[in-house]
Amino acid sequence: MGPVLAGVLQLLALIAALALAYVPLGTYMARVYSSDTHWRFEKWIYKGIGANPNTEMRWPAYLRCVLAFSAVSVVFLYLLQRLQGHLPGSLGFKAIDPDQAFNTATSFVTNTNWQSYYGEQAMGHVVQTAGLAVQNFVSAAVGIAVAVALVRGFARARTGELGNFWSDLVRGVTRILLPLSVVAAIVLVACGAIQNFSGIHEVGQFVGGHQQWNGGAVASQEAIKEVGTNGGGYFNANSAHPFENPTPFTNLFEIFLLLVVPFALTRTFGIMVGSLKQGYAILATMATIWVGFIALMMWTEFAHHGPALQIAGGAMEGKETRFGVGASSIFAVSTTLTSTGAVDSFHSSFTGLGGGITMLGMQLGEIAPGGTGSGLYGMLVMAIIAVFIAGLMVGRTPEYLGKKIGTREIKFAACYILITPALVLIFTAAAMALPTPGHSMTNSGAHGFSEILYAYSSAANNNGSAFAGLNADTQWFNSTLGLAMVLGRFLPMVFVLALAGSLAEQKPVPATAGTLRTEKPLFTGLLVGAILIITGLTYFPALALGPLAEGLAS
């Protein structure tokens, strides 16, 4: 069997596994967020928080909880890193510098997991497990909570109430992310991912001398890193590191993990709005883009254009032997079309066009299928835009899921889609215009520009992967990328929750003969088109200077 066929078969196996998980997980998650009963364990947690999980919140209250919880999280994680030198189990690592600690704290709280530090050289057991890994759970749960609030906005009528944030947060952790992670972590350990608390120690080598090993709770962190679409690696090499991703099977398994919740949430959505078909239409949109991008990626990576790759005879630079080109392509597309940002191969050494595909994936807003929760709400905002465009064409007030998309709603949606492109393009332009940020580039020419465009695309869209040649541990990059992550995460959430509140207040309008049928393939086509055209128009000039210039030259 050739590598291309093996790559295609791996993709098909992945699709089959995701399809098997889709119905049970999607249905289960809908139950989780609709159920009236609290587990005893959860009641203890609510007592600890001092919150009543049954109080309904309107959108401003819901938003305030999201922001308060996230703000506290940033401060807590910042202090944990700053105090590292005094914490036990720190493996002798010192406090992280203020700018880097700020960057890392915002990075993990925003579900980005951009890393300007080297895991094995900077972070001890306590910061990794009790700081970073905790945010892997809660930032993912916050994302799902906001998505569920928006879905309730569609599902409910004549009320402004969107649910209870604390209950949504806690249930996301206890009922969805924790159980999945425990199972996933044990599978990963069984296959060779490490899970221990030993310190840095030396192990003998075959020809003499020693290798230096880090211990760590790697498998437990790896599991939630994928399930929560976080992506922050325990080690610098992330999921390329054999202790994080030891075998071809774990590689496919990790890709499955990072896709399973975002895809299944479309069913949760369908159930909660009372029409499975609406969920399928969203799923079909996500799946079309995802499969299309993988096909393009495999095509360009197997063709391995680019001088160094041509001499080498294959695009294996930055890729592991056990994964090869096919599986690495699937991972790269999946990680950049979700908000994961974990990598099993290094995107900077992909072909010029391959690197461009990873960048475009993030620039779509990470909605195919996107991050846990953030993918669904991002896609629903795009659906509103698509409905609006269709409404303009036929001259009707647009509706979606029985709700009128009026001036207020379309303003919120428009603000949402403007935020991340503005952050990406303005920060990239500023970094290119100033004299010093460019010194961080490893590569020159178009690819050097791509390193910076990639960095801001990754930060503002909360992805976290990198063209890692860029030395991002400078005050400029730590601060501006940190800012891009915070604004790129929470400003869109403001508009999503405002939109949810506005929708929940409306009374439903009955569907008529003139209503656009949003559960039909025609709408899926319209939605895919709207996403590609809007993103394409926004980013084409920037992409032309970077990956397109590099890809077309080779």
Add this chain to the structure above:
Amino acid sequence: MNNSVSNTARLLWAGLRALLVLTLVTGVIYPLVVTGIAQGLFRDQANGSEIKSDGKVVGSSLIGQSYNLPLKKGQETPEPDLKWFQGRPQNGLGTNSVNTQYKLILSGATNRSADNKDLIDWVTAAKAAVVKDNSVNGYTVKPSEVPADAVTSSGSGLDPDISPQYADIQVHRIAEKNGLSVAQVQKLVDDHTESRTLGFIGEPRVNVLELNIALKELAAKS
């Protein structure tokens, strides 16, 4: 005004309490439970899949190593010990702080782009070296036979594997340097070639450390 300040304070206090409770659950209990299960059921794997040769631990079956001659005086990069099967390249990356040269202090890739001048030079030099090192009496390696993994660095910098093609072109050299027959060494490589999982997952590969351990045993016997 006072009211809103106290409201905000109350909200932040609730947020902090939520974070602390969830830290206890996901940051303390969860990793400890997983560690307990891992150490109970999968002790070997959880501690790094250590591998022994002659009763001594010589590394992990998951982590690549270098098989070099000791550094000579005035040398900056050691020469490969051609008696042993060689893993993926580590030469030419000495100036890149992120590549570990298999020391595992720091994992990572070169991150050089496909049109990067350094990378072009490294790949070209690596290819020439593979051809030269492996062309021995009566056997010449053609440049077109050198697979991509033999001349490129991996993502982790710690790749434990090479492709079967790269192992195959090393067979004649290994046989000659160790006084073994080509057939013996080829059989060793074939026995250590792992095909795709279930026939389609990942790529075929040869674990270099396991292969070298077996080679050492074979050479000691004959």
